[in-house]
Amino acid sequence: MMTASRAINNKPGVSETMRQDIQRLAEEMRYRPNLIAQGLVTRQTFTIGLIVPDITNPFFAQIARGVEDAAFERHYSVFLINTAEEPEREIAALVSLWQKDIDGVILCSSRLQDEQLVSRIQEFQAVVLINRELPQPLPNSLSIQINDRLGAQLAIRHFLETRRSKIGFVAGPRQSLSSQKRLDGFRSELADATVSDNPQRVAYCTPNTAGGFRAATELLTRDPELDAIFAFNDLVAVGVMQACQALGKRVPEDIAVIGADDIPLAEIIRPNLTSLHVDLTNIGALALNSLLNLGAGNKTPSSIQIDPRLYIRESG
Amino acid sequence: MMTASRAINNKPGVSETMRQDIQRLAEEMRYRPNLIAQGLVTRQTFTIGLIVPDITNPFFAQIARGVEDAAFERHYSVFLINTAEEPEREIAALVSLWQKDIDGVILCSSRLQDEQLVSRIQEFQAVVLINRELPQPLPNSLSIQINDRLGAQLAIRHFLETRRSKIGFVAGPRQSLSSQKRLDGFRSELADATVSDNPQRVAYCTPNTAGGFRAATELLTRDPELDAIFAFNDLVAVGVMQACQALGKRVPEDIAVIGADDIPLAEIIRPNLTSLHVDLTNIGALALNSLLNLGAGNKTPSSIQIDPRLYIRESG
DNA sequence: TTGTATGCGTTATCAT
């Protein structure tokens, strides 16, 4: 048995003729090693878990695609789990993965409380967090974040450069971390430009088109002078544009609009949407590779920031 | 050990007091059974594989969400694999799943040849095919298909009922099975209505907005009289609408447009897109439940057809 | 280079 095992796994200690014979025979009988039995003894399953709030959201679908492609290259398999934004399901996901002896977890936009999250992370070999910070670094964990503060700054800077001065922000959900970081960037950039920041010009909303429509209508009613709006994401931005049209304002002539995330819709909608772009597929691949590095015990940074770029199209 | 095993799995043959003690202790030490060791002996891993061409495509993302939700309910985990439309990757996916002793596979839009597909399917306990037919039924397999022929008929019928008579079809990729079935429905419905079917009014294209734009421009150049176009999918339909606008035709006043798949974009784009709708999340759930039934040896139909419904909005 | 004993964490089976 051991000779066969060595031959098949291309390990040393087998004569070349024997190896050939065994491999030919294995091929003939269509033998494939049982990976789960293999995992039981080696404690390495070549399997990782990917937890997302909702795979239906293109943002996570793209990350998932990047993770899966990179995993495929390195002969890893990935368990996909949706949490539906429910913390209980997130915990159930973590527990179920833990029971499977997987090599690591990529956890996107965790909704768990710090304490709970930290204790769960410690149960795994390695964990990569996407879009979530940790109070203090953990040796087996790493956090990948999009630099939302910079993103907002890039957007506002572009508005200012194109002579827009009365700038609003439709900020998405109030409790969203991205939203807070962008608001921070928004304010800092306006302050730098010595353009007065006006709290009246910020509105929160649900992160979809309907929410953007409502919030922009509200903003434009309060301050009809607005000549630019930065939106929480592209769906919100579309709602903002629709609100502008409904109020008789032309985009971009009367009012400029910038979105975020650069989903495929941005290039389809008319006018094409200027948006903050990050290569999400690449982030997925980065997450997977970092995870395997972590698991291999290589030292890695505890946090990686990804800078967005502004893709300038027609809307602003 | 066996007493503990029985107690924890709630199997008979343990006194109630013993069971309580064991369970309490297990809780205290945060014990969780190792599912992979469990799978090794029981030959049941509570794991299935889901193979899709591209999770980034909302069509598959929605199915995946349905599969995953249903799997979660029944305490199953799902391996997600993207094939990128490459047959070699599809085979690699099948092999890697097979090595993991999973309980079944859900395979979407397989690009494999009949013979190869059949031989691969037979290696598994159970396989559910989505959007792919088999030459003859297999005992461990089941096929779920969208009734594209009916879908096309519904669209054309609606055009006819709303007094459109010069109807074109932007058919997507020529080799697509969906495209062929829809063309069949398109022709049959026009024949029934004794409206002459004109081969000039069919054009093929890549299944995206740019393709739809090109194909519709071609169609409208050949036959400027066209007053309705049925599109391969919603992205194509958006391209069609953009082509209409570019040629100075108003939608829906001058020309009506119907898409297919009813992706979220349909409700965002202006005018809102009339589209064929199928509950993809539900198909995913159906696929999972059918798969587990198959695996349990229950007899199931060898093929399930899902009828689309026409969601009438503004474009046609 | 080849082969044997042992154990991974669990359950099936048979004995007490």
Place this chain on the structure above:
DNA sequence: ATGATAACGCATACAA
């Protein structure tokens, strides 16, 4: 009701 033994399919450690 409880416990001992073997087995699932492999790889590690050691012996020949």
